[in-house]
Amino acid sequence: MSEQYKVLMIEDETDIIYSLAQVFENFKHIKFIGSESALQGIELAKAERPGVILLDLHMPRMSGEEALEELKKLLPETKFIVMTGWEDGETKQRIERMGIDAYFSKPMDLEKLVTKIISLLMIKNEVKNG
Amino acid sequence: MVLAPNAEAGLLADRISLMGIVFIPTAFLHFTLAFIGQIKKRIKLIYFAYGMSILFAIANWTPLMAVSVSRKHFVPLFTDPGNLYPFFLMFFASIMTLSLVFSWKAYRDAKTQSKKITNFYFLLAAFLATAGGSGNFFAPYDIFLPFMIPYGSYGVVLYAIITGYLIVKRRFLDIELIVKKTLVFTGLFGMAMAVIAIVTELSNGIVAKFFPVSSLVERAFSILAALLLYEPTKEFLVRATDRYLFQKKEDVRVILNKLSQNIITILDIEKVGTTILETLKDSLRLESGIILIQDEDGKTYEIMDSFGIQNKRERFLKDGSFIRCLLESDKILNLEDSQQKESLPSAIRGPLESWGAVICIPLFIHRELIGLLVLGKKKSDQEFSDDELDCFPAVAGQVAIALSNARLYHILMRSQADFAQQAKMAAIGTLSAGISHEIKNPLQVIRGIVEMLRFNKKSGLYKEYTKEQYEELISEALVRVLDAVNRATGVIDRLSSFAKKPKELKTELFSIEQAMDDALNMVTYEFEQNQIVVKKDYAANLPKVLADQHAIEEVFFNLLINARHAMVEKGIISVQVRQQGNEIEALLRDTGPGIPKENFEKIFDPFFTTKDTSRNPDDNAIKGSGLGLFLVREIVKRYSGRIVLESEVGKGTTFHIFLPASPMPS
Numbered sequence: 001m002s003e004q005y006k007v008l009m010i011e012d013e014t015d016i017i018y019s020l021a022q023v024f025e026n027f028k029h030i031k032f033i034g035s036e037s038a039l040q041g042i043e044l045a046k047a048e049r050p051g052v053i054l055l056d057l058h059m060p061r062m063s064g065e066e067a068l069e070e071l072k073k074l075l076p077e078t079k080f081i082v083m084t085g086w087e088d089g090e091t092k093q094r095i096e097r098m099g100i101d102a103y104f105s106k107p108m109d110l111e112k113l114v115t116k117i118i119s120l121l122m123i124k125n126e127v128k129n130g
Numbered sequence: 131m132v133l134a135p136n137a138e139a140g141l142l143a144d145r146i147s148l149m150g151i152v153f154i155p156t157a158f159l160h161f162t163l164a165f166i167g168q169i170k171k172r173i174k175l176i177y178f179a180y181g182m183s184i185l186f187a188i189a190n191w192t193p194l195m196a197v198s199v200s201r202k203h204f205v206p207l208f209t210d211p212g213n214l215y216p217f218f219l220m221f222f223a224s225i226m227t228l229s230l231v232f233s234w235k236a237y238r239d240a241k242t243q244s245k246k247i248t249n250f251y252f253l254l255a256a257f258l259a260t261a262g263g264s265g266n267f268f269a270p271y272d273i274f275l276p277f278m279i280p281y282g283s284y285g286v287v288l289y290a291i292i293t294g295y296l297i298v299k300r301r302f303l304d305i306e307l308i309v310k311k312t313l314v315f316t317g318l319f320g321m322a323m324a325v326i327a328i329v330t331e332l333s334n335g336i337v338a339k340f341f342p343v344s345s346l347v348e349r350a351f352s353i354l355a356a357l358l359l360y361e362p363t364k365e366f367l368v369r370a371t372d373r374y375l376f377q378k379k380e381d382v383r384v385i386l387n388k389l390s391q392n393i394i395t396i397l398d399i400e401k402v403g404t405t406i407l408e409t410l411k412d413s414l415r416l417e418s419g420i421i422l423i424q425d426e427d428g429k430t431y432e433i434m435d436s437f438g439i440q441n442k443r444e445r446f447l448k449d450g451s452f453i454r455c456l457l458e459s460d461k462i463l464n465l466e467d468s469q470q471k472e473s474l475p476s477a478i479r480g481p482l483e484s485w486g487a488v489i490c491i492p493l494f495i496h497r498e499l500i501g502l503l504v505l506g507k508k509k510s511d512q513e514f515s516d517d518e519l520d521c522f523p524a525v526a527g528q529v530a531i532a533l534s535n536a537r538l539y540h541i542l543m544r545s546q547a548d549f550a551q552q553a554k555m556a557a558i559g560t561l562s563a564g565i566s567h568e569i570k571n572p573l574q575v576i577r578g579i580v581e582m583l584r585f586n587k588k589s590g591l592y593k594e595y596t597k598e599q600y601e602e603l604i605s606e607a608l609v610r611v612l613d614a615v616n617r618a619t620g621v622i623d624r625l626s627s628f629a630k631k632p633k634e635l636k637t638e639l640f641s642i643e644q645a646m647d648d649a650l651n652m653v654t655y656e657f658e659q660n661q662i663v664v665k666k667d668y669a670a671n672l673p674k675v676l677a678d679q680h681a682i683e684e685v686f687f688n689l690l691i692n693a694r695h696a697m698v699e700k701g702i703i704s705v706q707v708r709q710q711g712n713e714i715e716a717l718l719r720d721t722g723p724g725i726p727k728e729n730f731e732k733i734f735d736p737f738f739t740t741k742d743t744s745r746n747p748d749d750n751a752i753k754g755s756g757l758g759l760f761l762v763r764e765i766v767k768r769y770s771g772r773i774v775l776e777s778e779v780g781k782g783t784t785f786h787i788f789l790p791a792s793p794m795p796s
Binding site: 058114 | 566567568569570571573574575576577578579581582585586589591610613614655658659661
């Protein structure tokens with residue numbers, strides 16, 4: 001199994017990780033990794049080098065924005081999906097300028113999210129292989 | 131003694147009359163001092179004079195005063211002076227002279243024209259009496275002063291007449307009240323009788339000819355007419371007696387007492403103004419009065435309340451000539467003092483005269499002119515007495531304090547109401563991001579789990595599961611969904627309970643840790659965003675406190691928000707709850723810049739703020755309103771608690787909130 005088939009979700013809400021982890025039970029070839037804190041998530045990202053990282057913008061201690069900045073430096077090729085529970089025009093613009101691949105507002109449509117994750121994984125894979 | 135049948139009876143009569151005479155100078159002195167209002171000032175002299183008079187009175191029954199009586203060449207029998215008699219004459223002369231000197235001084239120093247006139251007549255009368263009466267004292271030495279002997283004594287009579295007039299007309303002694311009441315009663319009684327008689331007569335004579343009515347109806351009608359006329363007649367009589375006979379005398383100290391009792395506890399500003407004017411109107415019997423008060427912006431002065439004037443809408447600019455001139459003169463103005471009146475600039479005289487005002491009392495608080503108390507003339511046309519003028523500075527002080535208190539209270543209440551509203555909006559603003567996050571996360575959980583189940587079912591994932599595995603999965607998913615629903619409900623409950631604060635003083639038993647946790651929940655998001663770490667340390671098994679949980683939550687919320695603003699970004703807030711004797715102590719320590727010692731007291735003052743409100747106007751309104759800590763202290767005080775502040779510049783600040791522990795088992 002190559003590194004491109006790894007998905008990391010950094011989200012302080014355990015049950016959101018749970019629901020997505022359950023869905024990824026369907027995709028045996030994709031490794032779904034969950035992390036409840038940004039710091040642990042960065043460590044996991046370094047170790048696992050996932051193809052797609054799902055990042056919650058609102059987290060204690062280290063904000064999603066800071067985590068994103070650091071992760072982008074660490075993993076320039078990784079695709080990023082940012083999830084947020086609160087619409088704030090300014091933050092959204094700032095995040096989008098930092099270069100992300102998708103932006104989801106909670107509560108998210110799980111099917112759409114999964115489709116997005118998989119399509120990003122495929123694109124990445126195609127680019128890599130192509 | 132003069133006409134006594136023999137020398138023995140003459141001597142007895144002489145001694146009896148001397149008994150009175152030895153008290154003449156003392157009584158005269160006492161009366162003079164009473165009239166010019168200096169009894170207290172010269173009380174020792176009065177005691178001395180009485181002592182002397184008593185000594186002479188005792189000596190009078192020995193041959194020291196009057197040895198015998200004998201014929202003098204103008205009266206049949208008169209005193210033959212004893213050895214003490216010359217000393218008595220000296221005493222008599224010096225006390226009388228002293229009294230005259232006092233009268234003269236009172237005349238010389240009189241401040242108002244009317245006082246001067248009164249004192250002049252009094253001096254004249256006293257002089258006539260002294261001069262006239264003293265002629266008698268030359269008689270024992272057989273010295274005859276032509277004219278003085280038979281007529282001199284009329285001076286004494288004249289004295290009695292003049293002082294009697296002065297007493298009645300120039301308000302002295304209390305007889306006026308008795309006379310006035312009698313006059314008013316007589317007038318009213320007479321009026322009622324007259325009305326009844328006239329109406330009865332008229333109806334008998336004229337009306338009955340056309341309308342046959344019974345005498346009972348006539349009587350009833352007459353009495354009704356008399357009753358209807360009663361009030362206006364009474365008003366008229368009281369006014370007339372006031373105006374033409376007396377001026378109601380009221381001890382100025384009574385006025386002051388009345389005023390302070392009436393106004394000091396009133397916090398409604400309009401009522402304070404009305405009460406001040408009513409009290410002064412009634413006790414001084416004024417025709418008009420006005421209170422002007424400074425606007426809240428401090429730029430204009432306008433009439434707050436008045437009576438007896440026409441134009442009630444006048445306003446004066448702080449920079450206008452009227453107020454400026456008043457500030458320059460900086461004292462109570464008395465237009466009855468013609469000298470002072472002429473020296474006043476027309477900018478002041480104009481408005482005062484247009485109101486018919488005679489006294490203008492500026493009201494100062496901390497050298498700031500907060501208002502004006504303007505008094506018109508008295509209904510009796512009398513001028514203000516020295517006593518009254520002397521009490522005006524004290525009146526000014528009390529009125530200024532009462533008005534300023536009421537005004538502050540008024541501003542405070544309004545801003546507190548405003549603030550409560552602002553605080554709600556601000557808190558909702560501050561919280562909305564957090565709330566939205568707090569609610570959308572549980573919603574995400576619910577949606578995620580529901581969609582996950584549907585997705586996995588569709589994909590056939592669960593076909594691989596055993597029945598037990600599947601049931602376990604479903605029940606686990608349902609628990610998580612329910613948990614999320616509860617969490618979202620909790621967030622909404624917190625928000626709504628914060629938004630609708632109960633207005634009345636509510637008390638309930640609750641644990642302070644709970645209140646602290648709820649307050650912390652409200653700021654969690656804000657703190658996380660600014661990387662502020664909260665360290666909690668709650669003692670176990672703490673007794674509960676008796677207070678309003680929402681109010682105490684508000685206290686903690688305000689302190690937490692203050693701490694967060696103090697630290698700006700990154701920092702640690704330590705929160706501790708523990709028991710200290712009979713109190714529960716909640717402690718909030720931040721790692722902010724600290725508060726300088728000189729601001730320790732000030733930070734609790736309303737409107738005191740060190741937060742820069744201009745820098746970020748969009749920031750929530752709590753920030754920089756200067757009411758946060760004031761409200762905190764008010765709430766804590768309300769529940770018999772106390773606040774201890776500990777702070778060191780550069781290290782941080784700690785607030786200790788102490789609330790009485792409930793004696794009931796927790």
